[in-house]
Amino acid sequence: MHPAIPADAKIKKHIAVIGAGPAGCNFALQAAARGHKVDLYEKSGSIGGKMNPGSTPKGKFDFNNYRMYVEATVIKAAEEGMIDIFLNTECDLDTLKKKSYDTIVTAIGTKAAELNVPGYENMKTAQATELLENPELLGEAKKVVIIGGGVVGCETAYWLSFEKNMDVTVLEMLPYLMDGACTANRGHLIYYMKKNGVKLINMAMVKGFENSKVKISRNTHKNVPNPYNTWQPILPKNIENPLAPKVKDEYQEEFLDADLVVFAMGGKPDDSLYYALQEAHAAHEIYNIGDSFTAGRVLEANRAAYNLAVKL
């Protein structure tokens, strides 16, 4: 357990925090509360990181409330002179090294996965995160194919279908959509996607793009799980269900019409800046927290931020 109001730091340090997502913001606030001098850098023009695209669907109002709370708290801290914020400032090794910070904390999130299959260059594509923040990227599109049926892909599908009236298909290569998500949230989203005619296709892989169509290889075996089934719990991978019907590989080629293809295939922790700083000995102490250490949720990002801030 950590105290709600952390004790003053014994040695006050000059700290650079890179990235104003929840990890960077919460670390900056706690470190400043302990008396450190904190500079918070953000490459975009806004505070919140991935909470910004995550707050776009109207159903995410509670998430948006938290995003607004973090933003307001950080702005207030800056106005009161507790921290300095530098928006529209992308940090790299050279700029950070020149500033001679005692401590540098990277919290720069993930790098989105891309799909480089044949025909990619002729297809209109967008990352789910950029589309959620910039709906104008939809242009004239009516038919959208989302690649990746995790939580981000399904929330994007729900948003496009309910709020943008799009014809949406979600493709997932695994047997289950949103595998690992909270059962109640998963059931709720699948129910509403089904209700609004979102097409869910599981056990399907994208092979390429041809003439505004997505070429997929889809398992059509009779035992492929029904992607709309929400009542059956998904068992952990280390528990084998001896009664589960075996799914054989019966892959067939299919083509799906698409005006726009949206990538929602997750991302890898972006630890490139952290390792570059380490290698160059850019400061006495260098740490990496949040999604740029391991991709997770806001809870994990905040925990990492708080745990580090009370120790420095």
Ligand SMILES: Cc1cc2nc3c(=O)[nH]c(=O)nc-3n(C[C@H](O)[C@H](O)[C@H](O)COP(=O)(O)OP(=O)(O)OC[C@H]3O[C@@H](n4cnc5c(N)ncnc54)[C@H](O)[C@@H]3O)c2cc1C
């Ligand atoms: C669509 C979507 C929905 C989500 N929904 C939920 C949800 O409902 N609940 C939940 O708990 N989690 C959700 N998440 C996950 C959650 O948003 C992330 O886990 C969390 O934001 C990670 O926080 P972070 O601070 O580590 O990284 P990020 O939020 O990614 O912030 C990193 C920041 O660093 C900045 N940056 C990057 N490089 C540099 C640089 N060189 N210099 C300066 N700044 C830089 C970026 O612009 C960004 O603002 C969602 C994510 C997405 C994409």
